[in-house]
Amino acid sequence: MNLYSDEELAEILNQDIFHQISEAADRLGLECYVVGGYVRDIFLERPSNDIDVVVVGSGIKVAEELKRIVGKKAHLSVFKNFGTAQVKFWQKGTEYEVEFVGARKESYSHDSRKPIVENGTLEDDQNRRDFTINAMAICLNKERFGELVDPFNGLADLEDGIIATPLEPGITFSDDPLRMMRCIRFATQLNFQIEEETFVALERMADRIKIVSGERIKDELNKIILSKTPSRGFVDLQRCGLLNIILPELSALDIVEQKNGRAHKNNFYHTLEVLDNVAMHSDNLWLRWAALLHDVGKTKSKRWDAAIGWTFHNHNMIGAKMVPQIFRRLMLPLDMKMKYVQKLVDMHMRPIVIADEIVTDSAVRRLMNDAGEDIEDLMTLCEADITSKNEVRKKMFLENFRMVREKLTDLKEKDYVRLLQxxxxxxxxxxxxxxxxxxxxxxxxxxxxxxxxxxxxxxxxxxxxxxxxxxxxxxxxxx
Structure with missing residues (x-):
């Protein structure tokens, strides 16, 4: 994070792209600002080529003027129904995507995410932004080039690592309930804390998420899952009550039952530990989904056995059967990606069973044959699943997993994949x-x-x- 003066911001924006936008707006006599994530990322020192521009007036006209200035290499797309336009072009080896919108104010009905939109001022536009750190704007007009407009102290929240809303959070979340998911997503991605009043509003208004489509929710969930430490987001989703609405099968794992002095572990927090372990080794979104859902069948399979205590027999098979209905509800793909997740959930106990016994060639051959090309991902998931607090037992499992991997390597060298059929x-x-x-x-x-x-x-x-x-x-x- 770095704090910049207006003069330093002007120097950072001293690029052809911003001077061309400035020229386009000044020719039309319109105020023009770069806003949102691009401004936030300047202070966070993160690279970004997706530029959002707010025009006090017609964003489409400024986009058209920019297209004229840049010339044939620029591609202009106009979305009149939304009052927006997009200009894409390459410049000095960089591809830019600039979104233009006219400053506006919005109002919402209780049961819809579609706003009633009216022309507005820059202040109106900043009021409708989701979070203070995304409500900052930098002027691009020549006379005020580089001037920061930050009415909600977003820069201070950025410095303090705080996610807060520009207006009273109940208004912000009621207007657009998807912002509740975005709130947790930003906190997870940036490793920020959610401001107390904002979190209380999340708890109070969680039920409003029901009017948001599964597809929009899925997009935010995927971003949380792909973050560096995804467990943070799922803890917040569970704490505020959103998880029980969007992914109740996972939320239901957050329980510890005790009988005759014997309790099982909290499978929700175990799942999050496994997810974080996988995240340390792989950026594969679908492997991370498999980690998130690997124990989802435990709620339905849980039984008490007086002789041995709590059991979860066949939870892997039960969980695998649950995967398609979860993917369908969240509008996740029902193609080979879903089948891959289902397969890993179903098979995640196999390497553990092998590693708990004598590691025989026969067992490893069968595992390799059944897992096929997904064997490495399956092993990554299963090693991540070793979260025992018993260090001796954990060390034994990991040593046996090492032996399994050695045998897998030997079998691959002998081309057993081809010879097993x-x-x-x-x-x-x-x-x-x-x-x-x-x-x-x-x-x-x-x-x-x-x-x-x-x-x-x-x-x-x-x-x-x-x-x-x-x-x-x-x-x-x-x-």
Whole structure:
């Protein structure tokens, strides 16, 4: 973070792009300001090429004038229904995307996110911004070039690491409930604290999130998940009550039951620890989703066993079945990305079971065969899942995982991925025994596959054929 004077801001904005915007606005006699995230990121010293410009008057006219100044290399898009325009172009090796909008004031009805928009002043426009740190503006007109306009002390909040709203937070969140998600997202991304009155408003108004589409919520959730320490965002979502509305399956894990003096761990906070562990090693959004949902089946699978205490048998399979309904509700993709998450949730116990026992070649072959190309991601998830506070047990697991990884490396070098599928396939089995697709074909295929995976025979035609004939005879398919 760095504090700059107006003179220093003018020097930072001493670029062709801003002088061209300034020229366009001055030609039309209109006030013009760069606003929002671009201004915030100047003080945070973060690079950004997405520039938002507010014009007191017609933003579209200034965009059109900028297009004339820049010339043919600029691409202009006008959105008359929204009173906005966008200019895209390359300049000195950098691609710029400049959004223009006329200064406006907005009002909302209780049950809609669509505002009633009227022309307004710069002050009106700053009033409607979501947070003080996003309400700062820098003038681009030649006479005031570089002058900071900060009516809500956003710079002070930026310096103090505070997320607060320009107006009373109840008004800001009621006008646009998605801002509640954005509030937590910014706090998570920037490692800021949410101002106390603002957080109280989050708790009070959480129910308003129900009028926001799953798609918009999903976008904010993904940004939280992709942050450096995503657990921060999910703790805040849980504390204010938003998580129970948007992802109740995860929220439900935040419980510890005790019986006969025996309690299970809090699976919500365990999940967040796993998520953070994965985040330390991978930027893969869908691997992080798998970490977030890996134990989501524990609420439904939880049972008390007088002999051994609390159990969560088959929580992985139950959780995998829950993934599609969660993805559908949040309008997440239902393609291979969803199937990948489902697969990792389903399989996340497999390497742990192997590592808890003697690490055999046979078990590792089966794991590699079933996980396929996702084996490395599965191992990353499972290592992240080792959060035991028992250091001796944790060390043992991690040592066994090291052995699993060594065996995986050995198998890859031997190209077992290619060799694990028996050379005699289902089509040949059907033709050989004059069968249509049926259970018997599946039994014979699995029998040969098990023999290869367990290294009972080489994956070669002659020994497999001998096994196949013996099994077919046992099943009375041949005499």
């Amino acid at each position: 028996p050379v005699i396939d289902g089509n040949e089995i059907m033709e050989m025994f004059h069968l249509q697709p049926c259970r018997e074909v599946g039994v014979l295929k699995q029998y040969l596959k098990d023999a290869v995976l367990d290294n009972k025979v080489e994956n070669e035609r002659e020994p497999l054929m001998a096994l196949l004939m013996a099994k077919a005879k046992e099943m009375k398919l041949i005499k």
